[in-house]
Amino acid sequence: MDLSDAALLLAAGLAAGTINAVAGGGSLITFPALIAVGLPPVPANVTNSVSVCPGYLASVAGSRADLPPRRSLATLVPTTVVGTIVGCLLLLATPARAFEVVVPFLVLGATAVLAFQDPLRALVGHPRDLSPRRRTVTVQAMVALGAVYGGYFGAALGVMLVAGLALVLDATLARVTAIKNLLSAVVGLTTVAVFSLFGPVNWAAVAVVAPATLVGGYVGARLVRRLPPVLLKMLIVAFGTVIGLYLLWRALR
Template sequence: MSPAEVVAIILAGVAAGTINTVVGSGTLVTFPTLLAIGVPPVTANVSNSIGLVPGSISGAIGYRRELAGQWRRAVRLVPASAAGAVVGAVLLLVLPAGAFSAIVPVLIVLGCLLVVLGPRISAAVARRRAERAAAPDHGTWWTPPLVGLTGVYGGYFGAAQGIILLAVMGIGIDDDLQRLNGMKNVLGAVANGVSGLVFIVVADVDWLVALLIAIGAVVGAQIGAAYGRRLPDAALRAFIVLVGVVALAAFLRG
């Protein structure tokens, strides 16, 4: 691996850590970067998942003020995210490689659409919150199962996992979105961590790639926690969609 490629991976990790902490689509930065330097798709996905774990933990620490008082909620939602992540990781490993090649472009497009539709989702969440009575602390009855399904998605690929989590919790839980964003970082860390443990045991991991992403993601997560809310929302969304288009092109070309 050349010095330029090392720098590119670290910078992609910084960007992913920042974006994951604020919005949740960082894989759309790191994944195409790894494809561009020639890392095979499944190895890139596995190594990326492991590398982003420290960044997710760093982001959760950065949102520790928003997480205050949410431990009862975490007790209900964390196991759902962890169980889903195990299923997703196993699916990645047992399904044919051709299945990953067929599914990932669809997931990238889905991630981009969720980024574009984010403002409408947020508006719908706000209307829904205004119309309903207060939900239990852990959310409606269907909140934990949907968090579990999001964990399946996160264990398999994970791009825009954070946006899906925010949409699910924002509709199902009566709380401030910034507090839910803190919980999103915890659930993302759990999903990445659990799937990462599965990958460490049975998958082909490029440990140098994972380390470089981890270094960048930890730094980026703190940047996101400190300054991410100041970024213009439209500019951030446009950047993520651009990266998604590049990811889709790189994946299909490869």
Template sequence: MGPLEALAILLAAVGAGTINAVVGSGTLLTFPTLLAFGFSPVTANVSNTIGLVPGTIAGAWGYRRELAGQRGRVVRLGVGSLIGGATGAVLLLVLPSGAFEAIVPALIALGVLLVIFGPRISRWVGAHREGGRGEHWWVWPTVALTGVYGGYFGAAQGVLLMAILGIGVAETLQRLNGAKNVLAALVNGVAGVIFTFVADVDWGVVGLIAVGSVIGGLLGASLGRRLPPPVLRGVIVVVGVVALVAMLAT
């Protein structure tokens, strides 16, 4: 890996960290960059997942004010993310590489539609919500399933999480974005731990992505916290559509 390739990977990681903190889908910057420089898909995927962990943690730290008072929710949903992320990582290692290719675009499209119609759906859900925790019963299992997807590949994981949380949890969009960053960090973290021990990892790439994603995560958190809810929702939709088009084009 030459200096120009290293610089390109670093810059892609800064962009990925920024996008992940605001919405998600940063993998769509770093993963294709690694493929373009000749890394195998599995090595690129696992190295990218490990490298993005510090960036997702940085993004969560940038949203620490919005996370205040959400410890119980984050712990509860975080258990689902950990279970799902570990499951997805194992599936990546044992299933054929094309196993999820058909369903991933459909999941992203569904996430975009849910974000668009989220306010209307969430009002309906609010009228039928059970219990006093401010979240519907199906949020935990769907967060866990999103963790499976995130541990397997992860592009647009944030779009799916924001769709689920925005509809099923009675909370502001910015506070939910903070929770999303923690959940994504847990998914990437547990998958990264598994990959470290059993997969082919390029640690030079991991280091570059880690440094770039931390810078981007802090920048993205600073930017994202200033966006009004309608603008944030629009950004989520745009990123989701771009992710869908990119995946269908490959």
């Protein structure tokens, strides 16, 4: 790795950490950057998953004031860990091509769910109208699906988690984003554990990208608390749409 490669990865890490905290999708900056410096796709994906984890942790620190009580989050952590492990094992054991074709539609679908959240709630019911058991099962299912996706690919994980959680939780978007940051951090820590043991991680690239995502993640999380809910929602929908279309173009070219 020469100086220009390191500079590219540093800039990508700063931008990705900020974007991940605000909306999600920062991996679509770091992943191509890792490809650009010469890493093959699977090592680049694995290295990217490890590199962005510090940014998720910084986002949690920056948004901790918006988190709900710990007891309400405790049951989501085991689901997130198990789902992430399943996703990691799928990445290491199966061809990626089929999933690459499906991923853009997942991202675009999640973005549409967030964009049309209110009409969809009118169809499926507002969270406060659901029974406690049904609400718990629905939230767990959303988190499990997001964790599997995060362990396998990870790009736009934040968009997918915000879209799913905003549909099934009776909470402000700032609180949903804070929960998203926490669950993304759990996904990140789990992928670090799995890929450190079994994945082809390029640790030189991690040493450059990870500290940059740490700084960007904290800055982005503080920015979220200052944004009006409508503007924050518009930003996440815009990011999700761009990311989904980019992934679709890349999968079909």
